[in-house]
Amino acid sequence: MTPAIQMQGVQFSYPKQAPILDIPELTIESGERFFLHGSSGSGKSTLLGIVTGILQPQKGSVRLFDHDVTRMKSRKRDLFRGTHIGYVFQQFNLIPYLNVLENICLPLRFARGKHALKKDMIARATYLADALSISTCLNFPVHRLSVGQQQRVAVARALINSPKILIADEPTSALDHDLRQQFLTLLFEVCSETQITILFVSHDLTLRSFFSTHVSLNKLNNRSTSCTS
């Protein structure tokens, strides 16, 4: 089976800055729950930007299943991301002027060929909200939600398109310990029925027990320049 994510010889630097990433190889198998450990400033966000095709590496290739995103035109990359990747940020995931349901359904706007889904998007949104126990606040403005609820809305939104890959960038860092456990349990429950690949990035090593694979970014990256050095 083709791997979900395959990076080879990827090098990246921001304009007029020293190279920040140099990853000879990274392979994440399809259906894998992958924990990437990285301290802040280690280039996590940059790596995720490259995986999602928002940032273009100077060298190397990034393959998502059968597609080389580094060779796609930017318009196609955006569409590919919208269709196949779900993304959860650290916090403040939601568009402040849309309500919960509108936030959950927003990715349908940017996906291709999901008309069947668009038709019963409300049903699917309700199903996801139910599974994440936020169904009572679908019509709430997002500022009325707690941080934990907001993160669950973000998960529902990331999954609405039935993506093949779910990327989560420190989604639990704003939650306290109990909520963290609860959140991850819910996340895996929702994902359990699908063969979705999860790339979870965090600096919190205590969470690695939830995942099948765990890799440190510092080991992957030849240009590991942590803040302290």
Add this chain to the structure above:
Amino acid sequence: MHILMLALKSLKNRKVATSLTLISIALSVGLILGLEKVRKGTRQSFHQTISQTDLIVGARGGPLRLLLYTVFNIGYPTNNIQYETYTQFKNHPLVKWTVPFSLGDSHKGYRVVGTTEDFYRHYRFHGKKNIVFHRGRFPKGVYGAVVGHDVAKQLGYQLGQSIVIAHGLTEGLEKHDEHPFKVVGILEATLTPVDRTVYIPLEGMEAIHVGWGGEQPTKSQIGISQITSFLVRTKKRIHTLSLQRVLNTYEPEPLMAIIPGFTLHRLWQGLRYAEDSLRVIAFCVLLVSFLAMIIALYTTLSERRREMAILRALGASPRTVLFLFVFEAMLLTTGGMILGVLLTYGGLWIGQPILESKFGVFLPLTGLSMYEVKIFVLLFFMGVIAGLIPAWRAYRRTLSDGLSITT
């Protein structure tokens, strides 16, 4: 959800900034539109000061001058024309009716015009409106006067009031006080210079100048020698030009015949610079409000960096982000224009009676003209272009920011 909906919701979320921007655009759109309406209204009132008159005839001189002293009570006639000449054209086969005017005297700053019953019968203004008596009737005798609406109102004249007419157009030295006139008629308001005029019979005018002493003469006893100008209505309007040629080449004395609409138009053209400068000012105000819109959108940019990153992560292209901002500008512009139109028509509806009674300008509640629609199209594109400035900045920023947000 369409990006346009997203833009709408985003604007609604920033109520204060959005409404302030909307108000500023609406006010300047209202200013431009209101200016257009007032301009048109005044032009229409002006052009219809006199209507259904095909030719104005006077002694040879400047056409503008003839128009001004005959219709607008402005300036002085240089020469008179013989009464025989007038009667000859009055009975001309192509002529339907005529109205003679004899100018040169005044009463307390208001002009006194000698004329005949034909004035009350035939004179038309603002299309088909004719002279209506508020009180009284036209004078049967020599020393009867009819005063316009403003004259009666300002001087507080009632029927039977005795008035003295001064020679010359300013309150002069010479007064014809041995021949007082009696007010026998007061006219309804016309919103034209007629309101500021005192009308007396041609015979009365002649009598005070010849110095008809003693007993009051009857109209038939007085022979009229001269008049200043006269209005002509042809039987068929197609004859206007040929009649004009006949009048202009009249051998016994030098005459001049002008087509009032044509000369009015030329006069209005002369006043255009004032119109144009007002328009320039209105457009400057509009530019300022577009600047306010750019600032309003621009200041949100940094607080919306996260929003842009979220949209990007969900699959939005940088172009989508660009469009989001452009659509917001578009909505603000369109909303401002609609509000401005409502404001203008509301203002017109309320201000109409005041403008009409105080300034004699009637502003009809007409629909939008082609010119105004063109202005709106122009404004719309100006708004979009203004929106492109913050939109471009947002576009550049999403490209460099990617998913990293530093807020």
